[in-house]
Amino acid sequence: MGRKMATSELVALLSDREDQTPPGRIVRALSERGTLSASQIANVTGLAKSTVSTTLNALRKSGIVVEGGSLENGRSIGAGRPATALTLNPRAGTCIGIGIGLFHIQLIVADLAHTILSDQSRTLAADYTPEEALATIEALLVESYADPQLSRDAVLGVGVAIAGPVNPQDGRILRGGGLPTWAGLDIRQLVEPLFDCPIFADNESNCAAIAEMMWGSAQGHEDFVLFKLDLGVGGAIVSHGRVITGVAGAAGEFGHMSIDPEGDLCRCGNRGCLELTASFVRPLEMASRRFGYALQIADVIARAQGGDVGCRRLIEDTAEAAGRGLGIICATVNPGLIVIGGSMARAGDMLLGPLAASYEKHALVKSTDVPGVARTRIVAGTFARSDACLGAVGLVLRHHNRLG
Amino acid sequence: MGRKMATSELVALLSDREDQTPPGRIVRALSERGTLSASQIANVTGLAKSTVSTTLNALRKSGIVVEGGSLENGRSIGAGRPATALTLNPRAGTCIGIGIGLFHIQLIVADLAHTILSDQSRTLAADYTPEEALATIEALLVESYADPQLSRDAVLGVGVAIAGPVNPQDGRILRGGGLPTWAGLDIRQLVEPLFDCPIFADNESNCAAIAEMMWGSAQGHEDFVLFKLDLGVGGAIVSHGRVITGVAGAAGEFGHMSIDPEGDLCRCGNRGCLELTASFVRPLEMASRRFGYALQIADVIARAQGGDVGCRRLIEDTAEAAGRGLGIICATVNPGLIVIGGSMARAGDMLLGPLAASYEKHALVKSTDVPGVARTRIVAGTFARSDACLGAVGLVLRHHNRLG
Numbered sequence: 087m088g089r090k091m092a093t094s095e096l097v098a099l100l101s102d103r104e105d106q107t108p109p110g111r112i113v114r115a116l117s118e119r120g121t122l123s124a125s126q127i128a129n130v131t132g133l134a135k136s137t138v139s140t141t142l143n144a145l146r147k148s149g150i151v152v153e154g155g156s157l158e159n160g161r162s163i164g165a166g167r168p169a170t171a172l173t174l175n176p177r178a179g180t181c182i183g184i185g186i187g188l189f190h191i192q193l194i195v196a197d198l199a200h201t202i203l204s205d206q207s208r209t210l211a212a213d214y215t216p217e218e219a220l221a222t223i224e225a226l227l228v229e230s231y232a233d234p235q236l237s238r239d240a241v242l243g244v245g246v247a248i249a250g251p252v253n254p255q256d257g258r259i260l261r262g263g264g265l266p267t268w269a270g271l272d273i274r275q276l277v278e279p280l281f282d283c284p285i286f287a288d289n290e291s292n293c294a295a296i297a298e299m300m301w302g303s304a305q306g307h308e309d310f311v312l313f314k315l316d317l318g319v320g321g322a323i324v325s326h327g328r329v330i331t332g333v334a335g336a337a338g339e340f341g342h343m344s345i346d347p348e349g350d351l352c353r354c355g356n357r358g359c360l361e362l363t364a365s366f367v368r369p370l371e372m373a374s375r376r377f378g379y380a381l382q383i384a385d386v387i388a389r390a391q392g393g394d395v396g397c398r399r400l401i402e403d404t405a406e407a408a409g410r411g412l413g414i415i416c417a418t419v420n421p422g423l424i425v426i427g428g429s430m431a432r433a434g435d436m437l438l439g440p441l442a443a444s445y446e447k448h449a450l451v452k453s454t455d456v457p458g459v460a461r462t463r464i465v466a467g468t469f470a471r472s473d474a475c476l477g478a479v480g481l482v483l484r485h486h487n488r489l490g
Numbered sequence: 491m492g493r494k495m496a497t498s499e500l501v502a503l504l505s506d507r508e509d510q511t512p513p514g515r516i517v518r519a520l521s522e523r524g525t526l527s528a529s530q531i532a533n534v535t536g537l538a539k540s541t542v543s544t545t546l547n548a549l550r551k552s553g554i555v556v557e558g559g560s561l562e563n564g565r566s567i568g569a570g571r572p573a574t575a576l577t578l579n580p581r582a583g584t585c586i587g588i589g590i591g592l593f594h595i596q597l598i599v600a601d602l603a604h605t606i607l608s609d610q611s612r613t614l615a616a617d618y619t620p621e622e623a624l625a626t627i628e629a630l631l632v633e634s635y636a637d638p639q640l641s642r643d644a645v646l647g648v649g650v651a652i653a654g655p656v657n658p659q660d661g662r663i664l665r666g667g668g669l670p671t672w673a674g675l676d677i678r679q680l681v682e683p684l685f686d687c688p689i690f691a692d693n694e695s696n697c698a699a700i701a702e703m704m705w706g707s708a709q710g711h712e713d714f715v716l717f718k719l720d721l722g723v724g725g726a727i728v729s730h731g732r733v734i735t736g737v738a739g740a741a742g743e744f745g746h747m748s749i750d751p752e753g754d755l756c757r758c759g760n761r762g763c764l765e766l767t768a769s770f771v772r773p774l775e776m777a778s779r780r781f782g783y784a785l786q787i788a789d790v791i792a793r794a795q796g797g798d799v800g801c802r803r804l805i806e807d808t809a810e811a812a813g814r815g816l817g818i819i820c821a822t823v824n825p826g827l828i829v830i831g832g833s834m835a836r837a838g839d840m841l842l843g844p845l846a847a848s849y850e851k852h853a854l855v856k857s858t859d860v861p862g863v864a865r866t867r868i869v870a871g872t873f874a875r876s877d878a879c880l881g882a883v884g885l886v887l888r889h890h891n892r893l894g
Binding site: 106132133256325326328330331332333334335336339342345346355413414415418420448449450451452457460462 | 818
């Protein structure tokens with residue numbers, strides 16, 4: 087059976103209308119997890135093994151599901167015989183993830199078996215316009231699909247990760263985000279001219295959380311918090327495997343918890359936001375004054391690792407402030423796992439040690455209050471710069487936050 | 491068919507093992523919603539109409555589902571003929587909700603069609619012991635089941651609402667809650683001697699949220715926040731129709747967001763918690779000093795409504811502090827609906843007006859940033875004193891937080 091037909095059937099099965107039918111549920115499960123055995127599919131979907139078997143036969147016949155990939159827990163229990171690894175047909179089409187950051191745009195093409203086929207990015211000047219963004223995406227697309235094996239006709243969906251909150255109701259960028267001149271912009275309208283397929287979008291921290299859940303530090307976790315420490319402070323709350331977007335897309339905007347109403351004015355318009363004390367903007371200014379040139383976060387981390395006491399102190403103070411913020415998050419969602427994302431995560435234990443101590447001090451639940459399974463673990467994220475763009479691919483694979 | 495048999499089949503169908511089968515899904519939907527038509531059942535469960543029809547025939551034959559109750563939107567569209575209202579057989583068994591508050595214990599018996607059959611409560615002295623609680627529950631049970639029509643043999647489940655966070659992993663009461671001498675107590679062990687049926691438990695604010703969602707101000711909403719303003723400050727976050735409990739049961743403990751690490755010591759052991767400024771304990775002390783006797787919250791509200799400027803000011807100041815806390819909640823879960831629970835909700839617009847203004851001031855998303863549908867609405871809860879105990883019945887009907 088030809089690729090075209092498998093693609094159109096797949097698009098139909100991935101749609102929300104089909105998410106209760108057995109083939110829809112199986113395709114959704116494979117899209118989300120990449121590779122599964124038949125018995126894992128039965129577990130994940132809750133379908134009877136006989137239903138899974140019959141439906142898989144039909145899906146394999148029509149070329150939507152194929153053998154391939156490798157299973158993490160691939161052996162049938164007790165049987166000794168390795169289970170067959172199944173994926174969606176990687177040739178049935180591609181997914182595109184686009185990361186729209188403050189200073190760069192990244193574009194990843196992946197197939198439905200979760201293999202990255204292309205990963206390109208371009209650096210842009212601060213405050214670039216939507217028109218420049220569109221031209222850059224177009225150029226990255228041409229580069230990415232230069233391979234004659236790849237066809238732009240078979241794009242199943244496009245995910246967009248934006249540096250700023252996205253209103254899930256209308257796909258517009260909210261005021262108060264990282265791209266201040268883009269407030270009010272309709273993301274679907276922006277990228278629609280380039281694509282004839284479903285478009286998904288969310289803010290970069292929500293996408294980063296999806297990437298960590300699908301392939302990174304939060305694999306196997308359906309309930310966790312991503313906390314991003316960088317020049318900005320943000321994050322995401324994942325509950326039952328879904329990112330909480332909030333009614334206007336502002337959920338997980340931890341940097342804009344207004345803690346001190348008498349504090350400094352924040353770029354969001356409120357006063358005393360967490361970002362003012364927990365972002366690394368002010369520490370970078372201090373370090374730059376001390377060393378006489380403009381340091382980046384990586385420079386401060388490298389100097390701290392090299393033994394510079396002042397740089398180490400700046401990281402520790404950020405950890406203390408972040409721990410206070412996470413204490414507030416304990417009393418709101420009380421996550422079992424907190425994944426630290428953003429450039430600061432690369433500081434490793436130098437950050438995580440004092441951060442965990444500060445969390446223990448400020449959180450409602452102390453580690454001595456509860457048994458180990460009920461304690462909050464704090465770990466570094468797996469992905470650094472690419473987390474948002476990988477998560478944008480994840481938006482498509484998980485059918486999260488479709489626009490229109 | 492006898493009641494006994496319907497009961498045991500029902501218990502099996504309500505169990506988590508059956509929640510993917512068509513009869514399990516239909517029974518679960520009726521348990522959660524009370525009364526539905528066949529086509530509403532198809533919508534809610536996502537099952538095909540033919541599957542619903544066949545399964546309903548079998549469930550009606552075995553006496554598990556019966557006609558009865560009234561439908562909110564009961565007419566078939568266009569047909570003119572009223573749709574048949576279906577409920578679980580109210581005679582198949584009863585559910586018990588127990589509210590364990592700071593100074594009283596309440597016990598509600600309801601049938602599976604969501605009809606309250608009995609509602610009893612007793613006042614207790616502060617810091618009563620678990621043994622006194624058990625004796626009180628036993629006495630309330632005897633009173634409630636005095637009616638010969640009701641049988642204690644057919645209790646399908648018991649829900650317990652506790653004044654304090656409950657660890658969902660082991661059913662133990664956390665330190666830092668409202669019943670300080672009860673910390674570490676295992677709720678299942680406490681009530682198990684009285685019942686031979688599944689036991690569910692959660693803290694009183696989480697239960698209140700379930701009550702508001704099933705029958706009150708949050709009906710029709712699957713994503714909202716309950717914010718409780720009383721002598722304590724608490725709350726709950728509902729996402730996709732499920733209360734977020736948190737890994738240790740501390741989710742929604744908004745009163746213990748530690749906002750000012752240099753602030754006063756809170757009863758939870760941290761400093762500068764929201765509860766210190768947003769609870770009505772200090773305002774009551776001030777009012778009592780002024781009027782020369784110990785006022786209750788209702789007295790202050792009555793005096794404010796009668797024109798007393800000082801009492802009105804105390805309510806407004808509490809609203810201002812609560813609005814700050816809700817601003818932080820905007821940047822974490824950004825709810826579309828906030829239901830104000832607790833005794834302070836009875837102050838009505840005198841509280842809600844300044845509270846909404848304070849929220850607008852401190853929240854990341856301003857009402858001018860987004861269209862109406864993406865704004866947060868703040869409303870008073872429907873239930874006052876009984877919300878926790880009603881929600882405990884809801885725990886059973888929704889199979890939420892089963893212990894063991």
